[in-house]
Amino acid sequence: MTxxxxxxxxxxxxxxxxxxxxxxxxxxxxxxxxxxxxGLTLADIDGVLCAYSFSEPHLxxxxxxxxxxxxxxxxxTAIQAGGATACIMIMQAAALVASGQCHNVLVVTGDNRLxxxxxxxxxxxLAEVGHAQFERPFGISVPASYAxxxxxxxxEYGVTSEQLAAIAVQHRAHAxxxxxxxxxxxxxxxxxxxxxxxxxxxRMLDCCLISDGGAAVVVSSKAAAAGTRHKPIEILGAGQGxxxxxxxxxxxxxxxxxxxxSATAFARAGVSAxxxxxxxxxxxxxxxxxxxxxxxxxxxxGAAGAAAERGELGIGGRLxxxxxxxxxxYAHSGAAGGMFHAVEAVHQLRGRAGARxxxxxxxxxxxxxxxxxxxxxxxxxxGN
Numbered sequence: 524m525t526x527x528x529x530x531x532x533x534x535x536x537x538x539x540x541x542x543x544x545x546x547x548x549x550x551x552x553x554x555x556x557x558x559x560x561x562g563l564t565l566a567d568i569d570g571v572l573c574a575y576s577f578s579e580p581h582l583x584x585x586x587x588x589x590x591x592x593x594x595x596x597x598x599x600t601a602i603q604a605g606g607a608t609a610c611i612m613i614m615q616a617a618a619l620v621a622s623g624q625c626h627n628v629l630v631v632t633g634d635n636r637l638x639x640x641x642x643x644x645x646x647x648x649l650a651e652v653g654h655a656q657f658e659r660p661f662g663i664s665v666p667a668s669y670a671x672x673x674x675x676x677x678x679e680y681g682v683t684s685e686q687l688a689a690i691a692v693q694h695r696a697h698a699x700x701x702x703x704x705x706x707x708x709x710x711x712x713x714x715x716x717x718x719x720x721x722x723x724x725x726r727m728l729d730c731c732l733i734s735d736g737g738a739a740v741v742v743s744s745k746a747a748a749a750g751t752r753h754k755p756i757e758i759l760g761a762g763q764g765x766x767x768x769x770x771x772x773x774x775x776x777x778x779x780x781x782x783x784x785s786a787t788a789f790a791r792a793g794v795s796a797x798x799x800x801x802x803x804x805x806x807x808x809x810x811x812x813x814x815x816x817x818x819x820x821x822x823x824x825g826a827a828g829a830a831a832e833r834g835e836l837g838i839g840g841r842l843x844x845x846x847x848x849x850x851x852x853y854a855h856s857g858a859a860g861g862m863f864h865a866v867e868a869v870h871q872l873r874g875r876a877g878a879r880x881x882x883x884x885x886x887x888x889x890x891x892x893x894x895x896x897x898x899x900x901x902x903x904x905x906g907n
Contacts, residue, residue: 528617532561538854549633549737562752574858578639605893609861633737686828698848762787872906
């Protein structure tokens, strides 16, 4: 099955602390970069999808963005699904071009969370994730919610803090190969275990970064993709899975929507987990990635941690994963965090990832997770 949709342009801005940038400025830079990468102009765009922003919140962020750029697309929508937003927007863009409603859809993300939010503002924004009646009054936090999942995995499958740390170490090694990564200094398992405890058993280096940055892709129909600048990357399959919003209502602390979203994406693409050459999977915490690797089917239950210790997630390993360094070491700027994974997948499939290039990469898997392992969207991308 083919979706008849292609990623024709991909771009991400500088990341880290960018005090000279605004949220809309990052959106514009990412958008224009993706258009240039595709060899298209603003006049070629007939659909725009944007996400959300903590530093410049607005009920209609996509309309604000189009006003900022002075464009008037036929379709303009903002989508909000936490860390799953980027993948969901790409899935939506694919549906728009496959159905003939658009020729080229610009999918844009960006935020300046590091320099544009105070510490109190960041904490307040993230506190909104908790259930107002059953969680927030008791002081729950996003790290504490993921710590519940980590503790359950440790109890049920024997996952260790050292195994979680190995994931962070591998991601930092990948980031060291990326000239734009926010954190490139090598770390060891001992460094992770010695870092500040955030929510037991998760420590500072088990947690994603806070960053400024933006990223965008252009999704085109088959006809529109024919004349673009670089090799179009086909969106072969996509799927979503949703089990809950608040962790207090989650039906399980070990089974999540990534199982069904990935199964749908694989089925629509006509492939399986064993066919994937490179995976770019949401990694808000080390436990997030471990859970998803096992639920998606890349590793058996209880096996992903040991695999990380053996280096199987490395560039030359069994499943090269988050080759740019992921949210743990490359950058995490809200919805752009998930889009960085998609942009990296495009680089890999085009063979343009430099020192971190996975040899003979033909199929890439991209996954986004929003909330507390709440919303999930999986993509299978293919290069020729």
